[in-house]
Amino acid sequence: MTTTVAQTTQVYQVFIKANADQIWEAITKPEWTARYFHGARITVTPDRYDSRSADGDVWGDSAVEVFDPPRKLVHGWRSLYDPEMAAEDESRVTWEIEEDEGGVCLLTVTHDRLEGAPKTAAGVSGTGWTGVISALKTLLETGKPLYG
Amino acid sequence: MTDDDHVFKALADPTRRHLLDRLFERDGRTLTELESELEMTRFGVMKHLRVLEDAGLVVTRRQGREKLHFLNPVPIRLIHDRWIDKYAERRVSALSELKTRLEGRR
Numbered sequence: 001m002t003t004t005v006a007q008t009t010q011v012y013q014v015f016i017k018a019n020a021d022q023i024w025e026a027i028t029k030p031e032w033t034a035r036y037f038h039g040a041r042i043t044v045t046p047d048r049y050d051s052r053s054a055d056g057d058v059w060g061d062s063a064v065e066v067f068d069p070p071r072k073l074v075h076g077w078r079s080l081y082d083p084e085m086a087a088e089d090e091s092r093v094t095w096e097i098e099e100d101e102g103g104v105c106l107l108t109v110t111h112d113r114l115e116g117a118p119k120t121a122a123g124v125s126g127t128g129w130t131g132v133i134s135a136l137k138t139l140l141e142t143g144k145p146l147y148g
Numbered sequence: 149m150t151d152d153d154h155v156f157k158a159l160a161d162p163t164r165r166h167l168l169d170r171l172f173e174r175d176g177r178t179l180t181e182l183e184s185e186l187e188m189t190r191f192g193v194m195k196h197l198r199v200l201e202d203a204g205l206v207v208t209r210r211q212g213r214e215k216l217h218f219l220n221p222v223p224i225r226l227i228h229d230r231w232i233d234k235y236a237e238r239r240v241s242a243l244s245e246l247k248t249r250l251e252g253r254r
Contacts, residue, residue, distance in 0.1 A: 007175040011207045011218040014226070015151065108207070130225035137226070 006121035009112040012129045017104050018140040020097045024070030026140060027095055035145045036135035049075035057081070062090060072096050077111065079120045089116025109133060151204070152230070155223045158203035163188065164196050168205060171219035178214050 016023060026032040030041035033051075040059050042051045046067040051060030062076030073095040079085035094110040109129060114121040139145055158164055163186065170185060171177060183193045197217060200206040207220045 009176055009218070011175075011209065011220060012222050013204060013207050013220045014222045015204070126221075127225075130221050133222050134225045134229055138229070 006114070006118065006125045008114040008121060009110065010114070010121070010125055010129065012109040012111075012133050014107050014133050014137055015100065015104050016107055016137045016140050019103060020070040020099055020105050022140060023097050023105055023107060024073075026136060027073065028069075032139075036139045037132055044073065044075065051080075053081070065092070066094075070097055077120070079117075079123060082119075082123070085117070085119045085123060088118070088120055089113075091117045091120060107133070107136075151223070152227065154203040155205065155227060158199050158205055161196070161199075163192075164200055167193075167196060167200065168219060171206070171217060175218050176209075176216040178216060182217065 018026075026036075028042070028044035030043050030052075033040055033042035034054070037051075039054055040051045041054065042049070042060070044050075044064060044067070047064050049060060049062045049064050051058070053059055059081040060078060061080065062078055064073070064075045066072050066074035075093055077091045077093045079088070090113075091111060092113040094108075094112070096108040096110075098106045098108075100106050111121075111124055111129065135145065166186070167182060170182060179190065179193060179197070182197070183190050186193055197206060201208065204223045205220055207218045209216050209218060
């Protein structure tokens, strides 16, 4: 196994057969996020990004920088679900939705400003974001969660 | 070609797999940096990067005058979910259990 320093800017991209409004709903409403984001109930308003476990524990609580439905969402990221990661600097997540041809959208997720959050950077890389994004694609395209 | 075809085609070349490994080690590199590690012309590296980009395995971002190349692992994950999970997981885990058992006996 190759060991590597997790990247301070990570880019993830996927085509999803869904329209931009559906994708926007799926990333900003808790009833959707609970089905693909490790069970997290995420509520995004123009000024706050709030993520909670099914039991109501706070997993994420950050400011929203850009709220431009259904095109662009930028919010802070702190991994409050893990005490060590929670102590790290806040990083940033950008969601961009671009409509392509044939009812398909290109979703790009960029997680950056990870310089002061090495544990978070390692935690979200590898199977972290790819798992969430792959599950989101499956949920929107088939109506069913990828796992469970 | 389907999305999967593009990904398999892109991965079916040692130079392109090497480029992905370089980006896995350190992401966000310029063409010049990537080129310096390969015995290949700039044009050749560009051509391979183009195939990787078409397959969605590499995403580029402009930063000032530079174009940075990022590894996008999502297509590989989708292939994993589509192929490995479905066909191989049970067999692979049976084999790895066998390996552990046999090696444990030594």
